[in-house]
Amino acid sequence: MVGSIEVMMPNVHSNGTISSNGLEEKLDEFRRVLGKSDDDLLKIVGVGAGAWGSVFAALLQDSYGRFRDKVQIRIWRRGGRRVDRATAEHLFEVINSREDVLRRLIRRCAYLKYVEARLGDRVLSADEILKDGFCLNMVDTPLSPMKVVTNLQEAVWDADIVVNGLPSTETREVFEEIRNYWKERISPPIIISLSKGIEAALDPVPHIITPTQMISRATGVPKENILYLGGPNIASEIYNKEYANARICGAEKWRIPLAKFLRQPHFIVWDNSDLVTHEVMGGLKNVYAIGAGMVASLTNESATSKSVYFAHCTSEMIFITHLLTEEPEKLAGPLLADTYVTLLKGRNAWYGQMIAKGELSLDMGDSISGKGMIQGVSAVGAFFALLSQSSLSVLHPNEKKPVAPVELCPILKTLYKILIKREQDSRAILEALRDERLNDPRERIEIAQSHAFYKPSLLGQP
Helix, strand or coil: CCCCCCCCCCCECCCCCECHHHHHHHHHHHHHHHCCCCCCCEEEEEECCCHHHHHHHHHHHHHHCCCCCCEEEEEECCCCCECCHHHHHHHHHHHHHCHHHHHHHHHCCCHHHHHHHHHCCCCCEHHHHHHCCCCCCCCCCCCCCCEEECCHHHHHCCCCEEEECCCHHHHHHHHHHHHHHCCCCCCCCEEEECCCCCEEECCCCCEEECHHHHHHHHHCCCHHHEEEEECCCCHHHHHCCCCEEEEEECCHHHHHHHHHHHCECCEEEEEECCHHHHHHHHHHHHHHHHHHHHHHHHCCCCHHHHHHHHHHHHHHHHHHHHHHCCCCCCCCHHHHHHHHHHHHHCHHHHHHHHHHHCCCCHHHCCEECCCEECHHHHHHHHHHHHHCCHHHCEECCCCCCEECHHHHCHHHHHHHHHHCCCCCCCCHHHHHHCCCCCCCHHHHHHHHHCCCCCCHHHHCCC
């Protein structure tokens, strides 16, 4: 009819999931953006199989894995990691508590090996169980079965998209190896980094190195092809379809089509240009989450104490980001929510609680069985090393004399004394909060927002 308007409704089922046709249209659209021909597979590989890296790969597998003639989704992890007896016994209990998982394993003729491992007659490996959908750091949350590769060269040499799910402490080493496999590539891949943490470098001038910078320097991949994705989320809850959101940050060329490609009804992905603030905040929140866990444990979950800690730690985070970026994204919306959920329930907060309770010892290191790498520990050392440099001195607002920036970050200083120097026990975090000389957190924020302390050299910029 002339003058009528045809309204195209999205292909969404009543339960909120997108139909196969809608997903295939999204996949086809993204393939066109990449210039893929009809007979050329879109190859996506996750590098690193921690909780978030495994869940991210599983989400892509659940959405697009059915279109085998158009996309290939795989995940790499090192081979040979043994699953200890206690974990094997717990994994067996998880399997038998989930009828859908039990039936799937029986159908795939994979159940017997878990029975044998439960009895101690067999030793499972982490890559072996990942193929069946079990991440070693998150066995309570079964994922979809995945294609697992233990040979790094095979995994990455022709990948179109590489998802970095490695801890920041391992990112440089692995991507330096990957560089050797990309020497013959005609065009660089797109890299999405999920890693949270930083390194500090003191020469030629003190500066930070973020995971995306590590990847760029290690591989030579242009910065516009390297993006960061983060947000307020817990990996297991996302896979169980708790509503969540995230931001993908980086160059406009890729972040906009990637945001659309990655978006799901229960996992909303927005795009943002401020890669630096989001990546630095990703590292900072892990630092302060350890302290949050300590405060929660030491005060028997006192809401008042936790709120006081939250006020001070967020003001320090704002201060630090203003040292690094002239106009950082405000600590609001998803950035604030990401900080909140990490302080509330992340593995770093859990680690702080266990340290305060005496159930974990610092001598056990920062790689914890069943949890993976506690990235906040190395980040405490890195941020302290960087911000304690006298060459970065700022004017103290009360004493009116130059001081290292860390002198305006009492919580960071205290965490360094507890976790790195081991000069004090966890109770020192409460003493730092209750110090009568502490200024109103608002004052630290106002100082930061005055732009007087912006130090572009901290990002290696002139």
